[in-house]
Amino acid sequence: MTTTLDAIAGTAAARAILAGRPRPARPGTLSVALAFGGRALRKIRRTPVQLFDVVVHPVVFTLMFTYLFGGAIGGSTGRYLGYLVPGILVMTLLVTTGTTGAALSIDLASGVFDRFRTLSIRPAAVLVGALLGDVVRYALASAVVVGLGLALGFRPHGNVPGVVAAVLLVVAFGISLSWVWTALAMVMRSPGAVLGVTQAVLYPLSFFSNIFVIPATLPGWLRAVVNANPVTHLVTAVRGLMSGTAPGGQVAWILLACALLTAVFAPLSLRLFRTR
Amino acid sequence: MTRSSALAVEASGLVKAFAATVAVHGIDLSVPAGSVYGFLGPNGAGKTTTIRMLATLLRPDAGTARVFGHDVVRDAAAVRDRISLTGQYASLDDGLTGRENLALLGRLHGHSRAGAASRAGELLDAFGLTDAADRLVKTYSGGMRRRLDIAAGLIVTPDLLFLDEPTTGLDPRSRNEVWAIIRVMAAEGTTVLLTTQYLDEADQLADRIAVIDRGTLVAEGTSSQLKASVGGGALHVRLNDPHDRPAATRVLAQALGGAVTADADPAALSARVPAAGPAAGETVARALSDLARAQIAATEFALGQPSLDEVFLALTGRPPAERSPEEKAE
Ligand SMILES: Nc1ncnc2c1ncn2[C@@H]1O[C@H](COP(=O)(O)OP(=O)(O)OP(=O)(O)O)[C@@H](O)[C@H]1O
Ligand SMILES: [Mg+2]
Numbered sequence: 001m002t003t004t005l006d007a008i009a010g011t012a013a014a015r016a017i018l019a020g021r022p023r024p025a026r027p028g029t030l031s032v033a034l035a036f037g038g039r040a041l042r043k044i045r046r047t048p049v050q051l052f053d054v055v056v057h058p059v060v061f062t063l064m065f066t067y068l069f070g071g072a073i074g075g076s077t078g079r080y081l082g083y084l085v086p087g088i089l090v091m092t093l094l095v096t097t098g099t100t101g102a103a104l105s106i107d108l109a110s111g112v113f114d115r116f117r118t119l120s121i122r123p124a125a126v127l128v129g130a131l132l133g134d135v136v137r138y139a140l141a142s143a144v145v146v147g148l149g150l151a152l153g154f155r156p157h158g159n160v161p162g163v164v165a166a167v168l169l170v171v172a173f174g175i176s177l178s179w180v181w182t183a184l185a186m187v188m189r190s191p192g193a194v195l196g197v198t199q200a201v202l203y204p205l206s207f208f209s210n211i212f213v214i215p216a217t218l219p220g221w222l223r224a225v226v227n228a229n230p231v232t233h234l235v236t237a238v239r240g241l242m243s244g245t246a247p248g249g250q251v252a253w254i255l256l257a258c259a260l261l262t263a264v265f266a267p268l269s270l271r272l273f274r275t276r
Numbered sequence: 277m278t279r280s281s282a283l284a285v286e287a288s289g290l291v292k293a294f295a296a297t298v299a300v301h302g303i304d305l306s307v308p309a310g311s312v313y314g315f316l317g318p319n320g321a322g323k324t325t326t327i328r329m330l331a332t333l334l335r336p337d338a339g340t341a342r343v344f345g346h347d348v349v350r351d352a353a354a355v356r357d358r359i360s361l362t363g364q365y366a367s368l369d370d371g372l373t374g375r376e377n378l379a380l381l382g383r384l385h386g387h388s389r390a391g392a393a394s395r396a397g398e399l400l401d402a403f404g405l406t407d408a409a410d411r412l413v414k415t416y417s418g419g420m421r422r423r424l425d426i427a428a429g430l431i432v433t434p435d436l437l438f439l440d441e442p443t444t445g446l447d448p449r450s451r452n453e454v455w456a457i458i459r460v461m462a463a464e465g466t467t468v469l470l471t472t473q474y475l476d477e478a479d480q481l482a483d484r485i486a487v488i489d490r491g492t493l494v495a496e497g498t499s500s501q502l503k504a505s506v507g508g509g510a511l512h513v514r515l516n517d518p519h520d521r522p523a524a525t526r527v528l529a530q531a532l533g534g535a536v537t538a539d540a541d542p543a544a545l546s547a548r549v550p551a552a553g554p555a556a557g558e559t560v561a562r563a564l565s566d567l568a569r570a571q572i573a574a575t576e577f578a579l580g581q582p583s584l585d586e587v588f589l590a591l592t593g594r595p596p597a598e599r600s601p602e603e604k605a606e
Contacts, residue, residue, distance in 0.1 A: 018433055018461055024391070035383040121384055
């Protein structure tokens with residue numbers, strides 16, 4: 001070990017370490033975002049356990065529904081997979097956004113964000129940077145769902161472009177929805193509570209949608225609920241893209257929803273973050 | 277707009293309330309640039325809240341504050357360019373190593389990847405953390421954490437450094453290291469604003485001290501000004517037998533007619549001497565002979581300025597926080 005500061009206090013060496021040398025220029029938004037992305041990746045690499053939800057969740061749900069109910073609901077396993085994989089993709093992404101909110105709430109409570117907030121970087125860059133790590137999780141979750149589906153016999157007619165477009169749409173929706181949980185994390189101080197709220201919202205939204213069932217087979221009142229559920233519209237658009245039927249209108253509606261969620265909740269989160 | 281100011285901080289009428297609690301209740305401050313300034317106060321006094329307002333983390337409900345002439349609300353970005361804060365609770369990322377923490381902050385300060393890495397290495401070295409540099413921070417001891425936290429505030433040398441209770445929970449050796457760092461920073465021209473519950477720390481480090489209690493500033497000045505403001509002096513007595521202390525307390529209280537406080541040393545006590553001046557000597561002599569008449573043997577006695585402890589008691593009506601014995605032991 002070399003000489004520590006208290007041993008060299010008052011010397012030229014101490015001065016060299018502490019004296020005001022020129023301060024680097026403020027970093028650009030991109031390098032800030034990349035620095036935060038790197039932080040998230042490091043943590044993912046170091047504790048792969050936190051990827052449990054994005055890997056195990058889709059595997060369990062896909063296998064369970066394909067082999068337990070596939071025959072009963074969709075006729076054959078192969079046909080049902082074409083129906084199920086887009087749905088599982090949406091559900092996995094939705095549930096993963098909840099983890100984003102909880103993780104942010106842990107970060108906020110840990111004090112490390114206080115330090116970020118005293119730096120001369122835009123508060124927006126802090127939040128966007130935090131989200132960047134989550135995009136990696138979303139991408140990984142998508143890869144798991146699609147990969148597993150393909151392995152089980154899922155053959156989308158939309159081919160690669162259709163599947164890529166579908167994944168991009170779901171990830172875009174996931175990012176937009178994350179802003180809601182980001183705002184929630186600013187208001188609710190406990191990570192557990194944030195996670196609880198997100199699950200209480202996301203699971204019913206997933207089950208009362210067309211992810212697992214065909215609405216036409218449901219009783220009238222339930223069908224009305226399912227058809228009014230925004231998740232149903234997202235799933236329909238994703239199915240359309242994967243099966244190559246380019247559902248332009250549906251996709252446009254989803255993109256509009258993304259824009260609305262972001263336009264309301266991103267500035268709100270930022271405001272709450274600034275005045276916390 | 278840009279006015280060169282000899283004041284690092286000037287605040288007037290700062291107020292901050294949380295729900296039912298008024299944490300800060302109208303605080304005025306002037307911190308000269310280049311000094312070490314101490315906020316001294318008991319738990320819940322409002323020290324952290326005040327610092328967080330000055331460091332742009334909390335918006336004041338009322339009042340204004342300027343840091344080097346920049347308003348902390350309207351011109352927060354300019355303030356952030358000049359300050360750094362090491363908060364009361366570690367503002368580190370537990371899931372990263374010490375080196376990664378510093379390198380990330382280096383990048384966020386605008387250093388290149390290589391520049392950030394070399395600055396991180398330099399600070400780890402200076403703070404004696406090289407051996408632990410590549411371990412996760414969650415495995416660090418309290419003292420290592422504190423040192424890393426302070427290092428994290430020095431990635432870019434700030435003009436104003438806020439340190440919120442920098443030595444709480446540290447053993448004497450780590451505390452001395454932190455004190456040394458603070459002295460070096462101050463010698464190199466950084467203004468340091470620190471909070472503490474410990475009088476010895478304020479006495480040792482701070483050029484000026486603000487005593488804060490229940491959200492208000494109850495006194496401000498140099499350590500000797502604060503001591504003088506209480507008036508009178510103090511008689512410090514060390515007894516042969518600690519068991520005599522209760523009896524000695526009674527005798528001295530009667531003879532001097534003022535407050536008698538027990539010191540940390542079980543055999544020692546201090547009594548206020550009410551009137552300074554020629555009469556004081558006579559009063560003290562009478563008090564000591566009263567002790568002798570009560571068969572209480574004193575091994576040492578001294579007449580001196582009041583201690584900061586007494587100042588604190590006089591100002592706030594409460595004794596200050598005590599360091600736990602192992603913290604106090606040198
Ligand atoms: N975020 C908050 N929400 C509610 N009350 C708060 C909050 N922060 C501080 N307080 C209250 O404000 C008062 C002042 O707190 P503050 O943390 O500023 O004191 P302090 O002097 O730093 O104390 P300590 O020495 O214990 O750190 C306390 O009564 C505290 O309970
Ligand atoms: Mg505090």
